[in-house]
Structures are given as C-alpha cells and as structure tokens.
Amino acid sequence: MNKLAGLTNTSYRRGLAFFALAFVMTWSTWGAAQVAPGNPQNGKVLYEKHCLQCHGQNGDGQGPDMKFLKVQPANFHSLTSRSKTDEELMTIITFGAIFSPMHGWADRLTEDERWDVLRYIRLLAPFNPMAFQSPRLDRLEG
Numbered sequence: 163m164n165k166l167a168g169l170t171n172t173s174y175r176r177g178l179a180f181f182a183l184a185f186v187m188t189w190s191t192w193g194a195a196q197v198a199p200g201n202p203q204n205g206k207v208l209y210e211k212h213c214l215q216c217h218g219q220n221g222d223g224q225g226p227d228m229k230f231l232k233v234q235p236a237n238f239h240s241l242t243s244r245s246k247t248d249e250e251l252m253t254i255i256t257f258g259a260i261f262s263p264m265h266g267w268a269d270r271l272t273e274d275e276r277w278d279v280l281r282y283i284r285l286l287a288p289f290n291p292m293a294f295q296s297p298r299l300d301r302l303e304g
C-alpha cells in the first residue's frame with residue numbers, strides 16, 4: 163500500500179517535471195518568436211526628424227504643424243491607435259493614409275528604418291489588444 167503510494171507519487175512528479183519542462187520550452191520559443199523588429203533608439207532620431215512636427219514630442223498628435231492641417235495627426239495614445247497591430251501601423255507608415263497629409267514613407271525611409279520608427283512609437287504608446295474589446299471606451303475618449 164505504502165509502496166504503491168510511493169510509486170504513484172514518483173510518476174506523478176515525473177509527469178509534472180515533464181510538463182514543466184514542456185511548458186518552459188514552448189513558452190521560451192514563443193517568447194523568442196515575439197521579439198519585435200526595430201531599434202527604438204534609432205527610431206527616436208528618425209521620429210524627431212520626420213514625424214514629430216505633426217505627431218508631437220510624445221506622440222499625442224499635438225505637433226507644431228498640426229494647426230495647419232485639416233486632418234489631424236493621429237494621437238498614438240488613443241485606444242484606436244493602440245489597438246492597431248504593428249502590421250496595420252506599418253502599412254500606414256509605408257503607404258500613407260488616403261486623403262490625409264500622412265503620406266507614405268517607403269521612398270524616404272528603408273524598411274528597417276520604418277520598423278525602427280514604429281518601435282519607438284510603440285515605446286511611447288504600447289500596443290493594447292484590450293482596446294479591441296472596448297468600443298465604448300473608445301467613444302468616451304472623444
């Protein structure tokens with residue numbers, strides 16, 4: 163009886179160890195796959211040179227040139243912007259937003275530079291997937 167309990171306990175522990183190992187391995191692979199491209203330090207330099215005048219020092223869309231624009235620069239801190247994926251924002255940075263002063267940057271910045279600047283924007287205002295589920299918050303935000 164006692165012996166049997168001991169056995170079960172050992173195989174239970176082995177099973178647990180196996181799952182723990184499998185978990186750690188899966189998790190670390192997932193973590194490695196999640197490393198986001200782009201260098202935010204370089205992005206900051208590019209941002210201040212090319213984007214700040216419209217999008218503002220902190221990315222709130224209050225840059226000095228905003229007063230000349232009919233379509234207001236995006237506020238990267240808004241839930242609308244924060245809920246967009248990197249890929250969605252990269253598409254806008256690359257090709258621009260139609261009928262707006264936000265032109266595409268594909269001809270001025272290399273792909274790496276566009277990732278750098280996006281990484282900096284994400285540092286100012288991190289991706290927030292929760293915003294997908296909160297359309298009401300978005301409306302409250304104005």
Ligand code: HEC
Nearest residue numbers: 212213216233234235236242243251254259262263264279
């Ligand atoms: C002349 C002003 C101006 C400059 C310079 C500018 N933008 Fe924009 N940007 C805008 C405007 C205006 C919008 C909003 C477009 C719309 O709402 O249709 C916008 C939108 C965006 C968006 C989309 C945000 C969203 O939530 O959809 C991103 C990303 C963006 N800009 C990145 C950049 C980057 C990176 C740079 C510099 C390389 C830059 N912008 C330079 C005016 C500018």
